[in-house]
Amino acid sequence: MNGRILNKKMDFYANHTRILVAVDSIIFGFNENDTELKVLLLKRKFEPAKGEWSLMGGFVRPEESLDEAAQRIVLQLTGLDNVYMEQLYSFGDPDRDPGGRIISVSYVSLIKINEYDRELAKHHGAFWIPLSELPKLIFDHNDMVSKALRKLRIRARTQPIGFELLPEKFTIPQLQRLYEAIYQAPFDKRNFRRKVLTMGLLDKLDEKEKETSKKGAYYYKFNATKYEELLQGGFNFEL
Amino acid sequence: MNGRILNKKMDFYANHTRILVAVDSIIFGFNENDTELKVLLLKRKFEPAKGEWSLMGGFVRPEESLDEAAQRIVLQLTGLDNVYMEQLYSFGDPDRDPGGRIISVSYVSLIKINEYDRELAKHHGAFWIPLSELPKLIFDHNDMVSKALRKLRIRARTQPIGFELLPEKFTIPQLQRLYEAIYQAPFDKRNFRRKVLTMGLLDKLDEKEKETSKKGAYYYKFNATKYEELLQGGFNFEL
DNA sequence: CCAAAAGTGTTCATCGTACACCCATGT
DNA sequence: ACATGGGTGTACGATGAACACTTTTGG
Numbered sequence: 001m002n003g004r005i006l007n008k009k010m011d012f013y014a015n016h017t018r019i020l021v022a023v024d025s026i027i028f029g030f031n032e033n034d035t036e037l038k039v040l041l042l043k044r045k046f047e048p049a050k051g052e053w054s055l056m057g058g059f060v061r062p063e064e065s066l067d068e069a070a071q072r073i074v075l076q077l078t079g080l081d082n083v084y085m086e087q088l089y090s091f092g093d094p095d096r097d098p099g100g101r102i103i104s105v106s107y108v109s110l111i112k113i114n115e116y117d118r119e120l121a122k123h124h125g126a127f128w129i130p131l132s133e134l135p136k137l138i139f140d141h142n143d144m145v146s147k148a149l150r151k152l153r154i155r156a157r158t159q160p161i162g163f164e165l166l167p168e169k170f171t172i173p174q175l176q177r178l179y180e181a182i183y184q185a186p187f188d189k190r191n192f193r194r195k196v197l198t199m200g201l202l203d204k205l206d207e208k209e210k211e212t213s214k215k216g217a218y219y220y221k222f223n224a225t226k227y228e229e230l231l232q233g234g235f236n237f238e239l
Numbered sequence: 240m241n242g243r244i245l246n247k248k249m250d251f252y253a254n255h256t257r258i259l260v261a262v263d264s265i266i267f268g269f270n271e272n273d274t275e276l277k278v279l280l281l282k283r284k285f286e287p288a289k290g291e292w293s294l295m296g297g298f299v300r301p302e303e304s305l306d307e308a309a310q311r312i313v314l315q316l317t318g319l320d321n322v323y324m325e326q327l328y329s330f331g332d333p334d335r336d337p338g339g340r341i342i343s344v345s346y347v348s349l350i351k352i353n354e355y356d357r358e359l360a361k362h363h364g365a366f367w368i369p370l371s372e373l374p375k376l377i378f379d380h381n382d383m384v385s386k387a388l389r390k391l392r393i394r395a396r397t398q399p400i401g402f403e404l405l406p407e408k409f410t411i412p413q414l415q416r417l418y419e420a421i422y423q424a425p426f427d428k429r430n431f432r433r434k435v436l437t438m439g440l441l442d443k444l445d446e447k448e449k450e451t452s453k454k455g456a457y458y459y460k461f462n463a464t465k466y467e468e469l470l471q472g473g474f475n476f477e478l
Numbered sequence: 479c480c481a482a483a484a485g486t487g488t489t490c491a492t493c494g495t496a497c498a499c500c501c502a503t504g505t
Numbered sequence: 506a507c508a509t510g511g512g513t514g515t516a517c518g519a520t521g522a523a524c525a526c527t528t529t530t531g532g
Contacts, residue, residue: 216483
């Protein structure tokens with residue numbers, strides 16, 4: 001029988017097989033002037049499947065929770081702490097990894113590409129790959145990415161998580177480009193602007209972004225406090 | 240270091256700690272004339288927490304997938320095979336179970352109360368408990384039930400899973416009572432009937448159910464084939 | 479002065495919601 | 506005959522979708 005209890009707890013559950021548990025992270029990123037969503041992928045540095053494309057992952061340690069493991073892994077790769085993260089799904093086919101029986105708990109993270117540590121990522125052999133150019137990944141990692149994208153699309157409609165992918169100050173056109181990237185579909189800018197502004201969650205700043213146009217677009221800030229307040233009153237974010 | 244590889248695969252992942260992985264099932268049930276949704280709970284027969292209320296669970300075996308483990312567990316308890324089942328969430332706090340470090344992958348199942356094996360369930364010490372009388376459960380099982388209910392409510396609006404809780408033939412008032420049980424809110428019967436029927440997914444039978452009223456209510460059947468067809472055309476179930 | 483992106487209103491169809499009475503029948 | 510649950514239609518407001526022109530300003 002595999003596995004032996006070495007910790008101090010009483011051994012109520014002896015005679016059951018222990019299994020390796022990993023966490024794999026689908027890390028989505030966006031740059032405020034991008035037009036496409038990107039995934040952070042890496043070239044695997046060890047066997048099996050060395051040299052192939054994969055998601056960032058690692059094994060769950062005995063003393064940490066799943067969430068902690070996921071945060072640790074994203075921190076290792078990007079230098080970013082406290083990123084938006086959500087558990088996605090657990091993959092447990094006994095043959096999913098040819099290297100052994102591993103159950104993988106997958107997580108989706110959203111990060112602002114500009115804020116991550118390029119050196120750290122490069123050191124791990126990580127690259128931002130646009131979703132349209134997603135390569136074949138190891139094992140079931142392509143399934144993970146599809147599932148993550150599906151979940152992101154559903155979530156982004158009903159919760160204000162899009163802002164996790166943008167800097168604190170952003171313009172309405174930038175926000176629209178983000179949503180167009182997430183849904184890979186164009187939106188009408190009049191309808192989009194109205195919908196976003198009538199929710200009353202964006203504070204307009206006096207400052208303009210002048211890189212992308214001569215006229216310049218006003219910056220806005222997401223007002224998280226107001227969002228919490230509205231939630232109390234049964235408000236539903238809906239985009 | 241915990242764990243040793245005993246199978247024939249190469250040992251690529253030595254030096255990582257293996258963990259006990261369990262599957263816990265939130266089994267929702269409904270009776271066509273119920274007015275409330277029920278959960279199948281059991282009195283725990285072993286330590287730790289012997290005698291307390293808990294969900295049905297079991298450890299994942301080396302050769303089975305997570306889905307298989309979940310199906311096996313529900314089969315053991317109810318005698319039902321091929322029930323509707325969906326993975327919910329994985330709980331992995333290192334202290335969630337005082338008996339040892341266990342990661343639990345939870346599943347939601349929907350079953351028709353009339354079709355399960357009462358003897359089998361009784362033998363396991365299982366009882367149907369209405370949601371309104373949900374007791375304190377062991378560990379994080381109450382969290383699991385809340386999460387399951389939240390997910391059920393979301394799913395039932397956008398996918399025709401309600402029919403998993405009803406017999407093949409059911410009346411519109413029965414269907415309405417089910418939805419009222421799921422959402423714990425009353426619906427307008429004229430609007431409900433119209434919405435349900437205009438989707439075109441229900442076939443009306445020539446037969447009436449005469450138990451609950453003198454007039455009798457027509458039976459309907461969910462037409463899964465038609466549902467598949469409509470899905471191709473981009474149809475969205477929405478209730 | 480012109481190119482390029484930002485910003486702005488109205489119309490129409492659709493959908494959700496509210497609402498009250500008749501029907502069939504077993505007792 | 507009456508009580509009980511089944512079955513039906515309409516009107517109104519809200520919401521989402523389509524659609525084109527003006528504004529600003531750097532070059």
